[in-house]
Amino acid sequence: MSAPAAVAWEPTIGLEVHVQLATRTKLFCRCAWRFGAQPNTLVCPVCLGHPGVLPVLNARAVEQGARAALSLGMTVNRESKFDRKNYFYPDLPKGYQISQFDEPLAQHGSIRLDDGTHVRIRRLHLEEDAGKAIHDRGDFGLVDFNRAGAPLAEIVSEPDLATPPQATEYLDRLKQTLRWAGVSDCDMEKGNLRVDINVSVAPAGRRATGTRCEVKNVNSFQSVARALEHEIGRQIAVLESGGTVRQETRTWDEAAGQTRVMRVKEEADDYRYFPDPDLPRLQLSAEWIEAQRAALPEPQAQRRRRYEQALGLSEYDARVLTAERETSAYFERLLAAGSAPKEAANWLVNDVLSWVPPGGGVDDQPIPPEYLAAVLQLRHDGRINRNGGRALLEARAGGDLRSPQELVSALGLETQSDAGALEQACRRAIAAQPKAADDVRAGKEKALGALLGFVMRETRGAADAGKTRAILLRLLQP
Numbered sequence: 001m002s003a004p005a006a007v008a009w010e011p012t013i014g015l016e017v018h019v020q021l022a023t024r025t026k027l028f029c030r031c032a033w034r035f036g037a038q039p040n041t042l043v044c045p046v047c048l049g050h051p052g053v054l055p056v057l058n059a060r061a062v063e064q065g066a067r068a069a070l071s072l073g074m075t076v077n078r079e080s081k082f083d084r085k086n087y088f089y090p091d092l093p094k095g096y097q098i099s100q101f102d103e104p105l106a107q108h109g110s111i112r113l114d115d116g117t118h119v120r121i122r123r124l125h126l127e128e129d130a131g132k133a134i135h136d137r138g139d140f141g142l143v144d145f146n147r148a149g150a151p152l153a154e155i156v157s158e159p160d161l162a163t164p165p166q167a168t169e170y171l172d173r174l175k176q177t178l179r180w181a182g183v184s185d186c187d188m189e190k191g192n193l194r195v196d197i198n199v200s201v202a203p204a205g206r207r208a209t210g211t212r213c214e215v216k217n218v219n220s221f222q223s224v225a226r227a228l229e230h231e232i233g234r235q236i237a238v239l240e241s242g243g244t245v246r247q248e249t250r251t252w253d254e255a256a257g258q259t260r261v262m263r264v265k266e267e268a269d270d271y272r273y274f275p276d277p278d279l280p281r282l283q284l285s286a287e288w289i290e291a292q293r294a295a296l297p298e299p300q301a302q303r304r305r306r307y308e309q310a311l312g313l314s315e316y317d318a319r320v321l322t323a324e325r326e327t328s329a330y331f332e333r334l335l336a337a338g339s340a341p342k343e344a345a346n347w348l349v350n351d352v353l354s355w356v357p358p359g360g361g362v363d364d365q366p367i368p369p370e371y372l373a374a375v376l377q378l379r380h381d382g383r384i385n386r387n388g389g390r391a392l393l394e395a396r397a398g399g400d401l402r403s404p405q406e407l408v409s410a411l412g413l414e415t416q417s418d419a420g421a422l423e424q425a426c427r428r429a430i431a432a433q434p435k436a437a438d439d440v441r442a443g444k445e446k447a448l449g450a451l452l453g454f455v456m457r458e459t460r461g462a463a464d465a466g467k468t469r470a471i472l473l474r475l476l477q478p
């Protein structure tokens with residue numbers, strides 16, 4: 001976004017985010033819903049829109065939608081309703097989508113960005129997903145209806161964002177909050193979080209907003225930033241050359257790195273919404289809403305503060321441990337097992353998390369919390385040093401299912417064996433740093449520091465400094 005100095009342009013950005021809610025079944029039928037199943041195997045007459053069938057609302061989806069809303073500080077409405085949004089598209093077998101038009105499930109939330117910007121969230125409503133049209137098969141198209149009827153929450157922000165980095169920060173916060181609440185995995189690669197962008201530009205300082213364009217089909221946070229950069233630049237170029245921005249729906253072409261026109265909006269879309277006659281109004285009691293609030297975990301920011309202030313963890317460790325709900329749950333289990341907080345955080349962040357496969361979480365690595373707690377206990381009792389602890393973790397990661405207690409003797413990790421190990425480390429230090437060794441032999445004791453540092457690095461600081469020093473001097477006697 002590089003506006004020339006002559007006229008400053010101000011973008012106005014709003015985001016509509018579709019999030020797939022974590023439920024086992026679809027929004028209005030009992031079909032299972034999961035990503036990656038054989039095409040057209042998760043379907044029934046209801047989600048295929050056969051005549052004469054009736055939708056039945058999935059209570060779990062309402063729970064998850066309400067929890068999503070509450071985690072974003074929104075008000076869940078005691079009453080809302082479902083409407084039919086009518087349009088024709090091959091992936092929409094009924095010819096309409098059941099959504100919520102003028103009475104959404106929830107409204108009035110907000111997300112605060114690091115720069116203090118308060119991004120208001122206008123509304124959150126429930127709706128069913130469409131199927132998936134597949135167009136890349138040459139001269140014919142295919143449709144997979146597995147996704148048809150999957151539960152979505154659409155979360156609409158007010159146009160309170162002004163820059164691409166703000167937009168990606170908002171999305172990141174939104175994703176973290178919803179994942180923390182356990183309402184969606186927000187996995188963009190599976191299409192579980194999809195973003196539509198609304199953007200316009202106007203001369204800075206005049207509180208007017210320009211004609212806005214919608215950009216659909218943006219599939220990663222990085223693409224959101226790139227699509228915004230491109231679209232803002234495009235609109236500024238149109239305006240500076242004396243043209244007018246047309247109101248249109250555009251699509252983001254990832255390969256070409258630009259937005260393209262999908263359709264020009266002569267007037268607002270007419271979906272002929274009307275209340276779905278097959279679904280009663282959704283009525284929620286105040287008690288039910290409070291129960292959803294009570295079911296939410298301790299808010300992420302609050303837990304982070306507690307880790308720093310009450311447990312004395314570093315800001316970095318507290319941040320890592322509260323980045324994902326499952327990581328925090330793992331840490332809580334270490335605390336419940338009596339592990340010392342700082343030591344537990346240290347081993348979890350620096351060691352255990354290094355086994356997490358790319359794109360996975362703490363539950364995808366091989367060391368269970370009970371195992372790490374037992375290792376920490378052995379450390380606490382002084383039976384093993386840091387290397388020993390690391391060796392125990394490596395054994396488990398390598399598939400050895402024996403307990404840490406068994407392994408300590410089987411692998412000879414008791415600290416008693418340290419003297420020999422320390423001497424070997426000292427010999428390696430001397431071999432690796434012959435110049436320093438010669439200096440010590442020549443009586444320059446200052447050179448001992450380099451050798452000592454080598455041994456400390458090798459033993460990750462677990463070596464007894466006094467003992468190491470004595471061994472080095474003995475080995476280097478002239």
Ligand SMILES: [Zn+2]
Pocket residue numbers: 026029030031042043044045046047048149
């Ligand atoms: Zn179905």
